[in-house]
Amino acid sequence: MNAKLHFLAVMSFVLLNVTEVTEADERTAVSSADVDFSRDVFSVLRRSCFECHGPEKQEGELRLDSAAAIAESGTIEPGRPDESELLRRLLLPRGHEELMPAVGDPLPGKEVAALRRWIQNGALWPADFEVPPHWAYVAPSLPDVPEPVKTAGALNGWGRNEVDRFVAQRLQEEGLHPSPDADPETMIRRVFFDTIGLPPTLAEVDRYLQDPSDAAYERVVDDLLSRPQFGEKWARHWLDLARYADSHGFQRDDLRDVWAYRDWVIRAMNQDMPFDRFTIEQLAGDLLPDATEEQRIATGFHRCTPTNVEAGSIPEETRVEQVLDRVNTTGAVWLGTTMECAQCHDHKYDPFTRQDYYRLLAYFNHTELEADRKDPKQPSSIAFQGPSMPLSNPEREAQRAELTAKAQQIETQIAQHRQQLDKDLDTWATELARRLKSAPVTQTMAV
Numbered sequence: 525m526n527a528k529l530h531f532l533a534v535m536s537f538v539l540l541n542v543t544e545v546t547e548a549d550e551r552t553a554v555s556s557a558d559v560d561f562s563r564d565v566f567s568v569l570r571r572s573c574f575e576c577h578g579p580e581k582q583e584g585e586l587r588l589d590s591a592a593a594i595a596e597s598g599t600i601e602p603g604r605p606d607e608s609e610l611l612r613r614l615l616l617p618r619g620h621e622e623l624m625p626a627v628g629d630p631l632p633g634k635e636v637a638a639l640r641r642w643i644q645n646g647a648l649w650p651a652d653f654e655v656p657p658h659w660a661y662v663a664p665s666l667p668d669v670p671e672p673v674k675t676a677g678a679l680n681g682w683g684r685n686e687v688d689r690f691v692a693q694r695l696q697e698e699g700l701h702p703s704p705d706a707d708p709e710t711m712i713r714r715v716f717f718d719t720i721g722l723p724p725t726l727a728e729v730d731r732y733l734q735d736p737s738d739a740a741y742e743r744v745v746d747d748l749l750s751r752p753q754f755g756e757k758w759a760r761h762w763l764d765l766a767r768y769a770d771s772h773g774f775q776r777d778d779l780r781d782v783w784a785y786r787d788w789v790i791r792a793m794n795q796d797m798p799f800d801r802f803t804i805e806q807l808a809g810d811l812l813p814d815a816t817e818e819q820r821i822a823t824g825f826h827r828c829t830p831t832n833v834e835a836g837s838i839p840e841e842t843r844v845e846q847v848l849d850r851v852n853t854t855g856a857v858w859l860g861t862t863m864e865c866a867q868c869h870d871h872k873y874d875p876f877t878r879q880d881y882y883r884l885l886a887y888f889n890h891t892e893l894e895a896d897r898k899d900p901k902q903p904s905s906i907a908f909q910g911p912s913m914p915l916s917n918p919e920r921e922a923q924r925a926e927l928t929a930k931a932q933q934i935e936t937q938i939a940q941h942r943q944q945l946d947k948d949l950d951t952w953a954t955e956l957a958r959r960l961k962s963a964p965v966t967q968t969m970a971v
Contacts, residue, residue, distance in 0.1 A: 559645065562656050564638035572625045580872070591649030602647040605640045614639070658874055660860030678702060684738070708736035715745060720753035755793035762789055765857050766806075766825050767849075773830030778908070780831075784915055785824025792822075803858065817916055826850045831894045833906040839896045850888045851881065 559565065569588055576583045587593035588610075594600055599610040613624040614636050623630065631639075642648075669686045670693040673679040678701040683692050695701060706714070712732045716724045724732075732744060748754060768786060771777045792802055805812070807826075809819035829846040848867065855863035865871045866881035894910035 559638050559642045561642070561648070561650055561653065564635070565642050566653070566655070568631065568635050568639065572628070572631060576626065594647070594649070600643055600647050603644060605643040608643050611636070611640060611643060658861060708733055711736070711741070712744065715741070715748065719745070719748040719757070720751055721757035722753060752790075752794055755790040759786070759789040759793050762793075765853075767828045767830070767853065769828065769830075772833065772908075774832045774834055778833075780908075782824055782827060784821045785827065788818065788821045788824070807854070807858075820913060821915075826853075826888070827910075829894075831908075831910075833895050833908075839893050842895065843891065843893050844889075846894065847885055847888045847891065851885050854884070 570578075573588045575581070577586045577588045579587075579589055586597050586599065588597070588599075599608065601607045605611050610624070613622055614631055616623040618630060625631070667690075670689045672681055672683065672689060673692045673696055674681070675696070679692050679696055682702055683689055692702075705711075709729060712724050712729055716722060716728075728744075732740060763786060766785075766789075768782065770782065771779050805819050805822035807823070809815060809822040812819055829849045832842045832845070852862070852864050852867075855861055861874050861876075863871070863876055863881060863884075865874075866876040866878050868878070870877045892909070892911055895906050895908050898907045
């Protein structure tokens, strides 16, 4: 599935409107589905409990990160959720001094319901359970496509494609049903706004209303995906990750020219560039053999760091802060995890050490100062001096060449005319002298 079709798959989820069939008390509802220990129990305990009651810290001598620790604590009575101290504290009203977790919001009703059901089923901690890795370290795989829903009601046979089957399965699990199809006027406005961020013209709406079939809708989508506005809209999400801006940031927010990188991202989106190439060119496009201008422009991803030129800022400190920003942004965007923790200590939850962090920092730590002081004695005398790249412009260069040729042609014509004028002037002067010499002299006397 290419990038643009993947967008359509995601959009199917965004455009789907659902309506609840029944209402339930979020604090006490018990899910009828089986409880998945890793997903519904351990992940909740790790996120909400381990900070205070885990391997690093045990407030009140309570530890909840293993079956033995939970059994020793006596906070859970297997099979008797209403007699379990842990569940009692989870259900206390907001603001109660014994409410758990003590920091942050209370657990959502669905999570409490899953823990209740787990306790009711015996609070089993699987003997072969292993802590699941962070999702960013799990290789993605294609899931099996669910079978079409075959049940009485609105979900029976609902959906037009494989993505809809996943939606239908989840709707069935949640006790929801799909809303009726939107009218054609709403559908075409939705697809325009979601695809290119602009509304359709009246002519485009009228054309679709004449044939609001599935085939016509697909033609509309294909047309929108081929428009340059598609890349302009969807590049915004990536440019946010790249911390793109047209100015330096901080107090002296001077303008800077990084628009060429913005345009590169837009072109990459519209060309449906493969993600591996999209990644390589942004991180190391200038290091590719015989790198093109476009590939060097792509490395503007890491030229979007803020530049602090406030009075009192230290240029070398600012440069190092930019290097740290490049490390952290690379981790967040491409590794799917935050790395700032390892700047000061080994990461508590992810397999990163300080040594790992500064090894990656060394990869970026060869950049020039983006700004320095014009006068070392004046803290606010800032001179921007970061590396720059002159850009070619074939259209403008062709225009310049054409104008240069015309200018040369005009100069040649001027020189020829001047030469001809000089020749004509000599001829005119010679003829004038001859006439003056041969003309009779007439004398007059005043009376």
